[in-house]
Amino acid sequence: xxxxxxxxxxxxxxxxxxxxxxxxxxxxxxxxxxxxxxxxxxxxxxxxxxxxxxxxxxxxxxxxxxxxxxxxxxxxxxxxxxxxxxxxxxxxxxxxxxxxxxxxxxxxxxxxxxxxxxxxxxxxxxxxxxxx
Amino acid sequence: xxxxxxxxxxxxxxxxxxxxxxxxxxxxxxxxxxxxxxxxxxxxxxxxxxxxxxxxxxxxxxxxxxxxxxxxxxxxxxxxxxxxxxxxxxxxxxxxxxxxxxxxxxxxxxxxxxxxxxxxxxxxxxxxxxxxxxxxxxxxxxxxxxxxxxxxxxxxxxxxxxxxxxxxxxxxxxxxxxxxxxxxxxxxxxxxxxxxxxxxxxxxxxxxxxxxxxxxxxxxxxxxxxxxxxxxxxxxxxxxxxxxxxxxxxxxxxxxxxxxxxxxxxxxxxxxxxxxxxxxxxxxxxxxxxxxxxxxxxxxxxxxxxxxxxxxxxxxxxxxxxxxxxxxxxxxxxxxxxxxxxxxxxxxxxxxxxxxxxxxxxxxxxxxxxxxxxxxxxxxxxxxxxxxxxxxxxxxxxxxxxxxxxxxxxxxxxxxxxxxxxxxxxxxxxxxxxxxxxxxxxxxxxxxxxxxxxxxxxxxxxxxxxxxxxxxxxxxxxxxxxxxxxxxxxxxxxxxxxxxxxxxxxxxxxx
Numbered sequence: 001x002x003x004x005x006x007x008x009x010x011x012x013x014x015x016x017x018x019x020x021x022x023x024x025x026x027x028x029x030x031x032x033x034x035x036x037x038x039x040x041x042x043x044x045x046x047x048x049x050x051x052x053x054x055x056x057x058x059x060x061x062x063x064x065x066x067x068x069x070x071x072x073x074x075x076x077x078x079x080x081x082x083x084x085x086x087x088x089x090x091x092x093x094x095x096x097x098x099x100x101x102x103x104x105x106x107x108x109x110x111x112x113x114x115x116x117x118x119x120x121x122x123x124x125x126x127x128x129x130x131x132x
Numbered sequence: 133x134x135x136x137x138x139x140x141x142x143x144x145x146x147x148x149x150x151x152x153x154x155x156x157x158x159x160x161x162x163x164x165x166x167x168x169x170x171x172x173x174x175x176x177x178x179x180x181x182x183x184x185x186x187x188x189x190x191x192x193x194x195x196x197x198x199x200x201x202x203x204x205x206x207x208x209x210x211x212x213x214x215x216x217x218x219x220x221x222x223x224x225x226x227x228x229x230x231x232x233x234x235x236x237x238x239x240x241x242x243x244x245x246x247x248x249x250x251x252x253x254x255x256x257x258x259x260x261x262x263x264x265x266x267x268x269x270x271x272x273x274x275x276x277x278x279x280x281x282x283x284x285x286x287x288x289x290x291x292x293x294x295x296x297x298x299x300x301x302x303x304x305x306x307x308x309x310x311x312x313x314x315x316x317x318x319x320x321x322x323x324x325x326x327x328x329x330x331x332x333x334x335x336x337x338x339x340x341x342x343x344x345x346x347x348x349x350x351x352x353x354x355x356x357x358x359x360x361x362x363x364x365x366x367x368x369x370x371x372x373x374x375x376x377x378x379x380x381x382x383x384x385x386x387x388x389x390x391x392x393x394x395x396x397x398x399x400x401x402x403x404x405x406x407x408x409x410x411x412x413x414x415x416x417x418x419x420x421x422x423x424x425x426x427x428x429x430x431x432x433x434x435x436x437x438x439x440x441x442x443x444x445x446x447x448x449x450x451x452x453x454x455x456x457x458x459x460x461x462x463x464x465x466x467x468x469x470x471x472x473x474x475x476x477x478x479x480x481x482x483x484x485x486x487x488x489x490x491x492x493x494x495x496x497x498x499x500x501x502x503x504x505x506x507x508x509x510x511x512x513x514x515x516x517x518x519x520x521x522x523x524x525x526x527x528x529x530x531x532x533x534x535x536x537x538x539x540x541x542x543x544x545x546x547x548x549x550x551x552x553x554x555x556x557x558x559x560x561x562x563x564x565x566x567x568x569x570x571x572x573x574x575x576x577x578x579x580x581x582x583x584x585x586x587x588x589x590x591x592x593x594x595x596x597x598x599x600x601x602x603x604x605x606x607x608x609x610x611x612x613x614x615x616x617x618x619x620x621x622x623x624x625x626x627x628x629x630x631x632x633x634x635x636x637x638x639x640x641x642x643x
Contacts, residue, residue, distance in 0.1 A: 056253050057197045060171075109156070112155050112156055112172055113153065113155060113173075114152075114154045114155075114159060115151050116151065116155070117151040117152075122151060
């Protein structure tokens with residue numbers, strides 16, 4: 001139990017050291033991973049796994065996932081990205097995907113926030129309201 | 133018809149324009165009813181979160197990158213990668229009169245097959261206890277119908293009195309007797325059309341008990357006609373630790389509704405030892421740091437915030453009350469264990485039941501020396517105070533003397549008298565389970581004991597004398613008992629009538 005706690009603590013320390021100007025520095029992250037892989041410290045694997053989890057959480061926090069029922073034109077995606085970045089107050093990365101289950105409309109996800117304007121969601125809402 | 137179409141159209145228009153913003157997370161780990169979720173950056177403590185398939189959970193651990201949640205229901209189909217949403221709501225249970233006569237689970241869902249609970253109101257399970265200004269001191273009695281308690285360890289409305297003892301010493305029986313007596317009093321007041329009487333509604337919370345035990349208790353309530361005034365909240369041993377942890381809080385919310393609406397309620401937590409064990413399980417699964425006996429550090433706060441919800445409100449706040457009777461099971465009579473000392477320090481007194489007394493045939497097996505009521509004596513009716521004022525002290529002295537007296541035979545007259553009186557007092561306090569005694573009968577019997585009318589009777593004839601006297605008074609002197617119940621004080625004239633009644637009975641009693 002103690003070693004697990006130690007490895008989590010170590011991973012968090014390394015993770016914090018990878019920040020520059022309140023943002024995750026990709027170069028520092030790469031260097032940290034190379035160094036951990038090369039030196040093979042005690043509990044190295046556990047530290048690396050925890051570090052991976054922290055980096056993944058941070059990356060998804062600033063990743064805009066755009067889901068649409070049909071493929072969107074690139075200029076539309078770029079505009080969406082720009083608008084969300086302006087709202088979030090910092091640049092975001094975007095990844096688009098097609099999800100026919102949405103039927104129509106868009107579903108945006110940035111970190112833990114989801115803006116659902118899809119037809120599927122509206123139908124669900126209508127179902128809930130009619131049940132009431 | 134056109135109105136209906138317009139309504140549907142307006143609904144559709146609303147939906148067209150609305151884009152739902154939600155805060156979501158992803159399940160990373162699931163097991164033993166506990167999920168670890170990444171995301172949910174805006175979740176609040178104790179907020180309900182929605183899992184796929186309409187399943188709900190409760191966010192209990194808010195960490196830097198993860199949320200630890202307990203799942204309320206069958207978690208078998210929740211899997212890693214599932215999306216979880218915040219709801220912005222706290223866990224609520226239905227409250228109000230429709231719950232009377234029902235058996236529900238920790239979420240207020242019916243378990244008795246009598247259909248859905250027709251309740252319009254809901255209360256949050258976790259609620260801050262009433263503050264200082266809203267409260268007032270305890271001044272009205274809860275008549276348990278158990279003579280030993282009503283005379284020596286009286287309980288007041290709004291009090292928290294702990295029932296503590298080893299396994300199989302009659303802890304639940306005391307609580308059940310109290311509930312049966314409330315039903316009897318409520319019904320009597322209803323029948324007589326007595327509007328001054330404040331009915332006491334009861335909530336029995338069964339935590340971690342065998343289903344057979346809960347069924348037996350329910351059977352007793354039904355047989356004694358107590359169910360119309362009682363709600364049973366059941367989280368049996370086969371329920372999840374989550375439900376066992378939540379059940380007392382759900383019961384407290386149901387009791388608070390009565391209190392907030394100016395009524396009186398009584399809640400029995402049977403028992404808080406198992407509740408603490410369920411909370412320990414939840415805490416360990418949530419990877420919270422463990423302390424003494426592996427209980428989490430906040431196990432004291434768990435019980436203090438639960439029991440603080442019992443209160444007597446001021447007239448301005450409605451004048452309602454919630455009385456709590458928590459039960460704790462000790463191991464080999466050890467009162468100094470972690471959970472017993474915690475709950476003893478939180479409550480306003482305790483009724484300690486001893487295994488030795490139980491097997492000696494002293495039932496209820498109340499240990500007079502270690503049992504105490506810190507506020508209840510203020511709530512005792514005056515007649516009871518007049519006849520039972522010295523009984524507790526005399527009985528405690530008797531127990532002490534009895535221990536010494538067994539080593540020697542030469543006793544002075546005063547000690548002999550104390551021992552004789554003590555033996556007879558112990559006899560009158562013996563009571564058969566599920567047969568609570570009205571307060572006027574208790575006053576009559578105690579008057580006999582304290583005025584020496586039992587001293588010349590052989591010890592084995594005390595009980596027949598007591599039964600006979602009650603029968604005599606109920607059949608031939610019913611007005612006397614009614615007068616004691618109505619006046620609630622033994623005036624000189626009334627005391628003379630009581631004396632006359634006792635002497636009349638004693639003259640015809642064959643020892």
